Each structure stands twice: as structure tokens, then as C-alpha cells.
Amino acid sequence: xxxxxxxxxxxxxxxxxxxxxxxxxxxxxxxxxxxxxxxxxxxxxxxxxxxxxxxxxxxxxxxxxxxxxxxxxxxxxxxxxxxxxxxxxxxxxxxxxxxxxxxxxxxxxxxxxxxxxxxxxxxxxxxxxxxxxxxxxxxxxxxxxxxxxxxxxxxxxxxxxxxxxxxxxxxxxxxxxxxxxxxxxxxxxxxxxxxxxxxxxxxxxxxxxxxxxxxxxxxxxxxxxxxxxxxxxxxxxxxxxxxxxxxxxxxxxxxxxxxxxxxxxxxxxxxxxxxxxxxxxxxxxxxxxxxxxxxxxxxxxxxxxxxxxxxxxxxxxxxxxxxxxxxxxxxxxxxxxxxxxxxxxxxxx
Amino acid sequence: xxxxxxxxxxxxxxxxxxxxxxxxxxxxxxxxxxxxxxxxxxxxxxxxxxxxxxxxxxxxxxxxxxxxxxxxxxxxxxxxxxxxxxxxxxxxxxxxxxxxxxxxxxxxxxxxxxxxxxxxxxxxxxxxxxxxxxxxxxxxxxxxxxxxxxxxxxxxxxxxxxxxxxxxxxxxxxxxxxxxxxxxxxxxxxxxxxxxxxxxxxxxxxxxxxxxxxxxxxxxxxxxxxxxxxxxxxxxxxxxxxxxxxxxxxxxxxxxxxxxxxxxxxxxxxxxxxxxxxxxxxxxxxxxxxxxxxxxxxxxxxxxxxxxxxxxxxxxxxxxxxxxxxxxxxxxxxxxxxxxxxxxxxxxx
Numbered sequence: 001x002x003x004x005x006x007x008x009x010x011x012x013x014x015x016x017x018x019x020x021x022x023x024x025x026x027x028x029x030x031x032x033x034x035x036x037x038x039x040x041x042x043x044x045x046x047x048x049x050x051x052x053x054x055x056x057x058x059x060x061x062x063x064x065x066x067x068x069x070x071x072x073x074x075x076x077x078x079x080x081x082x083x084x085x086x087x088x089x090x091x092x093x094x095x096x097x098x099x100x101x102x103x104x105x106x107x108x109x110x111x112x113x114x115x116x117x118x119x120x121x122x123x124x125x126x127x128x129x130x131x132x133x134x135x136x137x138x139x140x141x142x143x144x145x146x147x148x149x150x151x152x153x154x155x156x157x158x159x160x161x162x163x164x165x166x167x168x169x170x171x172x173x174x175x176x177x178x179x180x181x182x183x184x185x186x187x188x189x190x191x192x193x194x195x196x197x198x199x200x201x202x203x204x205x206x207x208x209x210x211x212x213x214x215x216x217x218x219x220x221x222x223x224x225x226x227x228x229x230x231x232x233x234x235x236x237x238x239x240x241x242x243x244x245x246x247x248x249x250x251x252x253x254x255x256x257x258x259x260x261x262x263x264x265x266x267x268x269x270x271x272x273x274x275x276x277x278x279x280x281x282x283x284x285x286x287x288x289x290x291x292x293x294x295x296x297x298x299x300x301x302x303x304x305x306x307x308x309x310x311x312x313x314x315x316x317x318x319x320x321x322x323x324x325x326x327x328x329x330x331x332x333x334x335x336x337x338x339x340x341x342x343x344x345x346x347x348x349x
Numbered sequence: 350x351x352x353x354x355x356x357x358x359x360x361x362x363x364x365x366x367x368x369x370x371x372x373x374x375x376x377x378x379x380x381x382x383x384x385x386x387x388x389x390x391x392x393x394x395x396x397x398x399x400x401x402x403x404x405x406x407x408x409x410x411x412x413x414x415x416x417x418x419x420x421x422x423x424x425x426x427x428x429x430x431x432x433x434x435x436x437x438x439x440x441x442x443x444x445x446x447x448x449x450x451x452x453x454x455x456x457x458x459x460x461x462x463x464x465x466x467x468x469x470x471x472x473x474x475x476x477x478x479x480x481x482x483x484x485x486x487x488x489x490x491x492x493x494x495x496x497x498x499x500x501x502x503x504x505x506x507x508x509x510x511x512x513x514x515x516x517x518x519x520x521x522x523x524x525x526x527x528x529x530x531x532x533x534x535x536x537x538x539x540x541x542x543x544x545x546x547x548x549x550x551x552x553x554x555x556x557x558x559x560x561x562x563x564x565x566x567x568x569x570x571x572x573x574x575x576x577x578x579x580x581x582x583x584x585x586x587x588x589x590x591x592x593x594x595x596x597x598x599x600x601x602x603x604x605x606x607x608x609x610x611x612x613x614x615x616x617x618x619x620x621x622x623x624x625x626x627x628x629x630x631x632x633x634x635x636x637x638x639x640x641x642x643x644x645x646x647x648x649x650x651x652x653x654x655x656x657x658x659x660x661x662x663x664x665x666x667x668x669x670x671x672x673x674x675x676x677x678x679x680x681x682x683x684x685x686x687x688x689x690x691x692x693x694x695x696x697x698x
Contacts, residue, residue, distance in 0.1 A: 266617025
């Protein structure tokens with residue numbers, strides 16, 4: 001298995017990626033090769049510093065870099081020789097099985113969608129992000145690929161993320177819900193109600209390869225065993241960043257309170273194992289990267305502020321997705337689903 | 350000042366409301382009277398149990414109760430004699446200056462909007478919820494009154510929540526941002542981009558009574574001094590519940606980790622002051638209730654799971670809003686704003 005790594009992607013590139021690649025090669029012998037894609041001088045220099053050499057790494061030069069604040073679509077069109085584009089090209093040509101980038105998410109989505117194209121039966125690609133909960137993870141889809149989504153796109157996300165929950169996270173019959181402003185069936189916007197109606201229709205036709213549990217709310221993310229939460233890419237992105245921000249603020253304020261006097265500081269020292277365990281439990285590092293589901297070839301989008309451990313785990317996720325063959329299963333299940341009706345046929349406004 | 354309290358509203362009615370009313374009367378002499386609205390036998394019985402009597406309480410009978418899962422609009426139309434409807438009627442008739450309810454949010458919004466009607470210049474009412482942050486609070490608007498909002502509604506929310514930030518939270522020039530999927534100007538959906546274009550247009554006309562800071566993200570809620578965050582009622586509701594759920598999960602998991610062994614338990618006991626301080630800091634009780642801005646008369650919507658302290662603070666918020674005269678200011682500023690252009694005039698798709 002060969003994986004292309006966008007060495008220039010992320011806030012702390014290139015070091016974070018090189019460090020992550022080194023850890024990956026040590027931990028996963030299944031990975032035959034990592035293509036290190038980026039500006040040749042930068043990558044070569046980094047390889048020396050990180051002691052990366054031998055047959056399991058290969059430098060692939062790419063003269064340009066997509067900046068974090070660029071328009072994704074424009075970046076793909078104008079910077080044909082960016083580390084991100086060249087990384088995706090390696091998957092397109094069949095040289096690599098997967099691509100991992102911590103760079104500009106919009107550009108990664110655009111590059112993968114335009115160059116690799118969508119799987120048969122898939123109308124839109126979606127990013128699925130794993131939130132840790134008491135039952136494993138909740139796969140929130142989409143967290144940013146498709147902000148102005150249509151209900152039928154969410155049906156595709158349900159099938160794709162359901163397959164991920166089944167194959168990678170071991171849930172034989174994944175529970176899939178729609179993120180709404182209340183758990184009652186009648187809650188939501190026209191968009192979520194349309195999605196609800198489509199999924200109900202397909203459920204009645206008996207073609208859903210998962211259990212549809214209806215509308216869910218914030219607390220379902222952590223307290224209940226919901227394997228997939230469906231949402232448009234805008235709401236999903238707000239939800240994800242709100243989660244991260246709340247946990248970060250909680251941690252910061254708790255630290256301040258624990259340092260407020262010597263007794264608390266002593267107590268915190270005794271209980272330090274608990275805080276370390278919390279850090280591990282909540283760390284985005286453990287998840288590493290979010291798969292972009294629906295495109296041909298495996299594309300993993302890592303957080304811009306990824307740590308080396310996160311990059312290592314993003315590479316691990318890409319390996320697992322290639323290994324479990326998620327994409328052929330998606331095409332198979334989308335074919336079984338049959339035609340998704342027009343929204344007007346099932347949800348007359 | 351006289352306030353109507355929907356005694357039957359909330360998951361733990363009536364006791365929670367009676368307890369909250371008792372605390373309020375003890376703490377705030379400015380409140381002349383609380384109308385206790387609900388089923389007469391229930392309220393009378395509760396008054397005996399809570400020792401509430403004298404000229405500062407008055408029982409107002411209302412035979413029906415709106416359940417938490419009812420459709421708001423239907424409840425208002427069909428249950429004309431519900432505790433919620435009768436409470437709002439007291440404001441309409443001028444007997445009460447404000448109404449507080451921990452009942453069905455949709456019904457409270459519908460009752461207030463239909464019976465009290467909107468302030469001059471206001472097109473839609475919005476719920477503003479205060480999230481605690483390092484600078485005081487962030488006023489998130491709307492958190493659920495208007496799920497399918499239009500960009501021009503958010504302009505109204507900006508003015509209304511800005512006035513609240515100025516008068517109640519002491520920010521002379523409130524900073525107002527749009528919740529989006531990235532902080533760059535070009536990020537967002539057609540809806541947020543339309544809102545952005547409208548606010549930019551009005552900023553250029555020099556009529557905004559606040560500072561427009563553009564798009565904001567999750568971390569801005571806690572880390573930056575943003576006084577008002579604008580969002581449609583669907584996204585705002587998801588955001589709010591995600592915040593609550595994340596903080597709750599964090600607290601629960603931390604407690605589990607702290608109880609994992611005797612050393613940690615001893616440490617936690619020494620540092621218990623820090624955990625109590627966190628609980629106070631994050632508690633929704635301190636905020637108490639969310640004002641429904643834009644309707645004539647003051648309407649405060651409390652959380653269904655409110656504690657007595659939360660009800661007491663919801664009553665305090667209603668008192669502050671009546672006292673500071675937020676509503677006349679809203680009408681004044683909406684008039685100064687002039688005509689809000691059609692979205693097609695400022696944001697050609």
C-alpha cells in the first residue's frame with residue numbers, strides 16, 4: 001500500500017508531516033511507501049533532519065503551495081503544481097492508494113472531487129468526522145465539504161458513513177440520525193424535514209442498509225449510541241468547531257481554577273492521571289483525519305493544526321480505508337438503494 | 350413592576366417555579382408582584398407548601414397546560430386557557446410588565462408573537478441566549494425562534510441583541526459577528542453571505558449602532574470579545590445544545606476519571622473548590638432565561654430543565670429588561686436603520 005502525503009499542508013508544515021510520516025513507517029509495516037510531496041528543497045532538507053530515507057519514502061516535487069485562506073476551487077484551477085494537487089494526482093494515476101493532507105480543506109475537497117471524480121451513484125462527497133463518545137465514536141457527516149447541501153445528498157452520506165461505521169468501527173447495523181433542533185419527528189427546517197421524508201420513504205421501501213433513528217440533538221452526540229449524525233456541511237462545521245471550542249474553554253478554565261491556590265494545586269498534582277486521561281480521550285489526535293467519502297480513491301483531510309500523532313493517525317485511517325475496501329462497498333450499496341426520489345415526491349411543502 | 354410566571358412550565362413544574370418565585374421576592378424588592386399562573390388547585394396547594402402569600406403574589410387560574418412536545422402554534426390556537434397563554438395575556442392587558450416561562454419554547458414564541466405582536470420595525474422575533482466567556486457573555490441570536498430565517502431577519506437580531514449587549518451587559522459599542530464555517534469574508538452559505546452583504550451595505554451607509562466584525566467561528570464564542578453572534582434559529586439551536594452537551598460530557602468523563610483510584614479521589618477532594626467554581630461558571634442557572642427579543646412586552650424563555658436558581662435569574666433578567674427599557678430603544682434604532690434593502694439588491698447570486 002502506498003500513500004501520498006501533502007508535506008506542505010497544515011499550520012506547522014513541513015515538520016509535523018515529516019514527524020508523522022516517520023512514526024507511521026515505524027508503526028505500520030503494511031505501508032510500503034509514503035510519497036512525500038512538496039517543494040523539493042524543503043522536503044529534501046526535512047528528510048535529512050528527520051532521518052527519512054530508504055525505499056519506503058519517495059520525494060515527489062511540487063513547486064507550489066495552497067495557502068490556508070485561498071479559495072479551494074481557485075487554488076485547484078490555478079496552482080496545478082501545488083503539493084495538494086500533485087498528491088491527488090498520484091492517486092489518480094494509480095501510483096498511490098490514498099492521499100493525506102492537513103492543508104486547505106476546501107482545496108482538498110475540490111482537488112479530490114475534480115481529479116478523482118465521484119464514485120458511481122454518489123452525487124456529493126462529504127467529510128465524516130469522528131467525535132469520541134461513550135460507545136466509541138459518532139460519525140458526523142458532513143463537516144464541511146458541502147455547505148449548501150440538498151436532502152438527497154444526506155441520503156448518500158447516510159449510506160457512506162453507515163458503511164464506514166460498519167467496516168471500520170464494527171457496528172453491524174449502524175444507527176443513523178438527522179441533527180435537528182429537537183428530537184421529535186416534526187422538528188427542523190424544510191431541509192431537515194425533506195431529508196427525514198426521503199429516509200422514511202427509503203426505509204419503507206426496505207432498502208436502507210442501516211437503522212434510521214429520526215431526529216437527534218446535541219446530547220445524542222455523546223450520551224446515546226448514535227453511529228452516524230447527518231447534517232449539511234455548514235451546520236456540521238459549526239457543530240464540530242463548537243465542540244472543539246467548548247472542550248478547549250472547559251479545559252482552560254479548569255486549569256485556571258486548579259492553579260488558584262496551593263491546596264487546589266496539590267490536589268491537581270495527585271489527580272494528574274485523570275487530567276492526562278481526559279486529554280487523551282478528547283484529543284483530536286487519536287482520530288487523526290476525516291475521510292472525504294464519495295470520491296474514487298481514499299482522501300483523508302487532517303486538521304490544519306494537526307500534531308505529528310494526528311498525522312500518523314490520519315495515515316493509519318487512510319490505510320484502514322484502503323484495507324477494508326470501503327469504496328467498492330459504497331458503490332454496491334448505492335446501487336441497491338435504487339433511485340432516490342425527488343424531494344417534491346415525498347415532501348410536499 | 351409586575352411579572353407573570355407560568356407555574357406549569359418546565360420539566361419540574363410547579364415546584365421549581367414556586368421555589369424560584371420565593372427566592373425572587375426575597376432578593377428583589379423592585380418586583381411588586383408575581384402573578385402565579387396555572388391550574389388553581391395546583392398553584393394554591395404549592396403556595397401553601399412554599400409559604401407564598403401576601404400582596405406580592407396573586408394566583409391567576411389557567412385550566413390547561415401546554416405539553417413540552419406539542420406544536421407551539423397549535424397549542425396557542427387550541428389551548429386558549431393554558432398557563433402559558435394566560436401568562437402572556439397578562440402582559441397584553443398591561444397587568445404584567447413581563448412574562449417568564451420554562452415551558453414549550455415554540456409555544457412561548459408563538460404566544461408572544463401572536464398576542465403581543467412585534468415591535469415597530471421588527472420583522473421577526475429572536476431568542477438571545479448568553480454563553481459565558483472570558484469577557485462576560487456572548488449573546489447568541491437566534492437560538493430557536495426562527496429556524497428558517499432570512500438574512501434580513503438577522504439584521505434585526507443584530508440591532509436588538511446589540512442593544513441588549515449595550516444596556517444590560519455594559520458594552521458601549523458591541524462587536525457583532527456572523528456564525529460561519531470560517532472567519533474569512535468569503536466563507537459561508539448563500540444565507541450567511543447574504544447576511545454579510547446586507548450588514549456591509551448598512552455599515553457603509555453608517556447606520557449600524559454596533560461594530561460589524563464579519564464572520565466568526567466556534568472558538569470566537571469563548572476566546573474573543575464578540576458580544577453578539579448572529580445565526581439562524583436552527584444552527585443557533587444546534588450550536589447551543591452542542592455546547593451544553595460537550596460541557597456535560599466533559600464534566601461526566603472527568604468525574605469518572607477522578608474516581609478511578611484512591612490517589613485521584615484524594616486529589617479531587619483537595620481541589621474540590623475548583624470543580625465547584627467550574628460548576629458555577631458553566632451553569633446555565635446564572636443566566637437563567639433567554640429573552641425573546643422583538644415582541645412588545647418582555648418575554649423570557651427559561652430552559653425546560655431549569656433549577657429554582659435559574660427561574661429566579663430568569664425573573665431577574667425580565668426585571669432588568671423592563672427596567673432598562675430595551676424595547677423603546679429597539680424601536681428607535683430600527684427606525685434609524687431605515688429600509689433594509691432586498692437581498693437581491695446587495696447580493697447578486
